[in-house]
Amino acid sequence: MNRDPGHFKWLAPYYERFIQPKAPELILAQLGLPQPEGALLDAGGGTGRVAQFLVGKTNQVVVADLTFEMLLEARWKDGVTAIHSHTEELPFPDEYFCCVIMVDALHHVVDQAATIRELWRVLKPGGRVIIEEPDIRRLRVKLLALAEKLTLMRSHFLSPRQILALFDDDRARKRIEVDGWTAWMILEKA
Numbered sequence: 001m002n003r004d005p006g007h008f009k010w011l012a013p014y015y016e017r018f019i020q021p022k023a024p025e026l027i028l029a030q031l032g033l034p035q036p037e038g039a040l041l042d043a044g045g046g047t048g049r050v051a052q053f054l055v056g057k058t059n060q061v062v063v064a065d066l067t068f069e070m071l072l073e074a075r076w077k078d079g080v081t082a083i084h085s086h087t088e089e090l091p092f093p094d095e096y097f098c099c100v101i102m103v104d105a106l107h108h109v110v111d112q113a114a115t116i117r118e119l120w121r122v123l124k125p126g127g128r129v130i131i132e133e134p135d136i137r138r139l140r141v142k143l144l145a146l147a148e149k150l151t152l153m154r155s156h157f158l159s160p161r162q163i164l165a166l167f168d169d170d171r172a173r174k175r176i177e178v179d180g181w182t183a184w185m186i187l188e189k190a
């Protein structure tokens with residue numbers, strides 16, 4: 001499967017100059033639960049911009065991303081394990097991770113349904129998936145989506161409800177949090 005979006009290959013060395021690292025407050029708050037002694041997956045985690053703040057909160061922090069150049073940046077970060085992988089086909093056993101996060105990446109993947117299935121498959125019962133996305137219901141994000149189209153970025157934004165609908169499992173307890181133009185989809189596996 002060759003689905004490298006290309007843009008991130010060139011952006012990688014400069015990525016964190018434009019998108020500043022910032023501790024992910026809501027994700028950190030959610031991490032108090034439920035099994036912090038396990039492993040955490042940052043799917044589409046890129047340079048480890050977010051994952052670096054989660055080191056030490058769980059036993060292991062893994063960034064999985066398909067862009068080698070982004071992962072090269074992640075490898076400089078202490079405590080972050082960088083794995084080359086598509087989120088549509090994760091190289092991990094079922095129920096391996098206690099927490100799975102995906103920040104600003106779901107709208108970039110080719111197959112969002114397959115990605116969601118994989119995030120859910122690798123999550124342990126009692127664990128949480130947290131997806132952070134720009135909220136496409138906001139005008140500012142609609143303009144961002146247009147800008148990404150004009151720069152030929154392969155992106156497809158879903159609304160928070162559309163994202164939650166992809167988690168098609170009775171064991172999923174779902175909620176949405178919104179702050180400004182960012183939405184978090186939080187799913188707990190019973």
Ligand SMILES: C[S@@+](CC[C@H](N)C(=O)[O-])C[C@H]1O[C@@H](n2cnc3c(N)ncnc32)[C@H](O)[C@@H]1O
Nearest residue numbers: 044045046049065066067086087103105108109
């Ligand atoms: C906007 S960046 C976000 C990176 C990181 N989550 C952050 O917040 O800094 C999107 C990332 O998604 C990755 N990506 C896009 N499609 C992917 C896929 N199908 N599988 C894995 N990673 C993917 C890109 O390589 C890129 O690193």
